[in-house]
Amino acid sequence: DSGVTQTPKHLITATGQRVTLRCSPRSGDLSVYWYQQSLDQGLQFLIQYYNGEERAKGNILERFSAQQFPDLHSELNLSSLELGDSALYFCASNEGAGDQPQHFGDGTRLSIL
Amino acid sequence: KNQVEQSPQSLIILEGKNCTLQCNYTVSPFSNLRWYKQDTGRGPVSLTIMTFSENTKSNGRYTATLDADTKQSSLHITASQLSDSASYICVVSFRDDKIIFGKGTRLHILP
Numbered sequence: 001d002s003g004v005t006q007t008p009k010h011l012i013t014a015t016g017q018r019v020t021l022r023c024s025p026r027s028g029d030l031s032v033y034w035y036q037q038s039l040d041q042g043l044q045f046l047i048q049y050y051n052g053e054e055r056a057k058g059n060i061l062e063r064f065s066a067q068q069f070p071d072l073h074s075e076l077n078l079s080s081l082e083l084g085d086s087a088l089y090f091c092a093s094n095e096g097a098g099d100q101p102q103h104f105g106d107g108t109r110l111s112i113l
Numbered sequence: 114k115n116q117v118e119q120s121p122q123s124l125i126i127l128e129g130k131n132c133t134l135q136c137n138y139t140v141s142p143f144s145n146l147r148w149y150k151q152d153t154g155r156g157p158v159s160l161t162i163m164t165f166s167e168n169t170k171s172n173g174r175y176t177a178t179l180d181a182d183t184k185q186s187s188l189h190i191t192a193s194q195l196s197d198s199a200s201y202i203c204v205v206s207f208r209d210d211k212i213i214f215g216k217g218t219r220l221h222i223l224p
Contacts, residue, residue: 002156002158004156040216042202042214042216042217043202045212045214056211090156090157092156102159104156104157105156106154106155106156107154107155107156
């Protein structure tokens with residue numbers, strides 16, 4: 001058990017809709033990272049927050065946004081969903097802001113119909 | 114262009130056999146390299162992490178090597194077990210905290 005909790009585990013919705021994915025980091029970790037993993041693709045870094053502030057941005061679409069709250073949990077908002085957004089979305093957490101071994105949650109599987 | 118390439122894409126071996134997975138990278142400036150194991154439907158789990166000055170690191174039956182001159186890393190699995198069936202992902206970090214994930218090698222262990 002990595003200590004990182006993601007909800008929901010599965011999400012099925014339709015094109016054009018908006019969803020929110022939630023992540024609770026491991027206790028004591030201040031950094032939260034979001035990744036997207038499409039079928040047969042590697043993990044794509046989306047965005048990182050450290051102690052409530054955005055720290056690094058990857059290949060995150062403008063339709064996607066995230067935030068980290070004072071209690072350090074994070075939410076990833078996906079809007080105007082397209083079929084291509086179907087993927088596994090992983091959250092990972094670290095104690096610090098820099099590069100350290102990351103602890104991953106088990107992901108949210110998003111299916112767009 | 115900064116890239117991480119893993120080979121083979123997939124590998125099937127018999128239980129008890131050894132195997133070696135490869136990772137080549139063109140990242141610069143290099144910071145560190147990590148290997149993860151990802152079971153189907155689960156998040157990746159870190160196996161090893163190596164910096165520029167380290168050329169080998171072990172974690173039980175897993176041994177990772179790093180050749181910073183040729184920009185190659187390998188993950189050697191000894192005496193494979195059925196539970197080793199998973200994807201193995203190589204991740205390379207830059208000094209300015211950028212990270213690139215390889216696409217992984219899918220390993221199947223047959224009884």
